Amino acid sequence: MAAAQLTSAVSSVSTKGFSSLEGLRASDAVKVSSFSPLKRNGLSLRSFRSLVVKAATTVAPKYTSLKPLGDRVLVKQRAAEEKTAGGILLPAAAQEKPNGGEVVAVGEGRIVGNNKVDISVKTGTQVVYSKYAGTEVEFDGTKHVILKEDDIVGTLDTDDVKDLKPLNDRVLIKVAEAEEKTAGGLYLTDSAKEKPSIGTVIAVGPGPLDQDGSRKPLSVAPGNTVLFSKYAGQDFKGSDGSNYIVLRASDVIAILS
Numbered sequence: 001m002a003a004a005q006l007t008s009a010v011s012s013v014s015t016k017g018f019s020s021l022e023g024l025r026a027s028d029a030v031k032v033s034s035f036s037p038l039k040r041n042g043l044s045l046r047s048f049r050s051l052v053v054k055a056a057t058t059v060a061p062k063y064t065s066l067k068p069l070g071d072r073v074l075v076k077q078r079a080a081e082e083k084t085a086g087g088i089l090l091p092a093a094a095q096e097k098p099n100g101g102e103v104v105a106v107g108e109g110r111i112v113g114n115n116k117v118d119i120s121v122k123t124g125t126q127v128v129y130s131k132y133a134g135t136e137v138e139f140d141g142t143k144h145v146i147l148k149e150d151d152i153v154g155t156l157d158t159d160d161v162k163d164l165k166p167l168n169d170r171v172l173i174k175v176a177e178a179e180e181k182t183a184g185g186l187y188l189t190d191s192a193k194e195k196p197s198i199g200t201v202i203a204v205g206p207g208p209l210d211q212d213g214s215r216k217p218l219s220v221a222p223g224n225t226v227l228f229s230k231y232a233g234q235d236f237k238g239s240d241g242s243n244y245i246v247l248r249a250s251d252v253i254a255i256l257s
Helices: none
Strands: 010-016 029-035 038-040 043-045 049-054 072-077 100-106 110-112 115-117 126-129 135-139 142-148 152-155 170-175 198-204 225-228 234-237 243-248 252-256
Touching: 072 126, 100 142, 152 170
Parallel strands: none
Antiparallel strands: 010 029, 029 049, 038 043, 072 100, 072 142, 100 126, 110 115, 126 152, 135 142, 170 198, 170 243, 198 225, 225 252, 234 243
């Protein structure tokens, strides 16, 4: 195993399967054991331990099937956008990572209490999943991701996020418009507008599973105006230009009336 020592900030960097960072293969990994405290422009950077950066795993062509286990699903990733809305081509580095796709295989489910619970999504379903969840796999020449069912945000049969059907304990909220003016009547620039944490519930999931494998209804319902945690959830832009967010019901702080 080749190793490189970075003495200025990184106490140790070990590489697996290659002698330099050039030519990083899908099965290779870079492990950063720890970082010593750094200061940059007067700011202190926190220590990190066991940071592992891995590329997508490539499955050899001799393997013709891939069966997820337990409560995992295999999703064929939707291709990233190559152009902006105005038709400008995007370089590969600027193309946003897709976080949706088609379910192509599912596991056998899981045991909750004394009951076996099947995967709630079926093959062929179009789903949206948490942006950084799962393990990326290059299989049959196509990019896939294997993730747990709970990492699936919801199902979406159209291209408009307002039609998303949340799963489990997740909630779809249409975010309120940001304030255009200060209390004194001054207009705010886009960069000065504070991200709103109030919105209207559009759809809710069936609820989480209890110890008996039954669904526990959520405490919020479509039409509720709610206050939610400012940095929770996943943001989406609707086809109507409105902002939406999908988050767990536990990140809803209060119902406003």
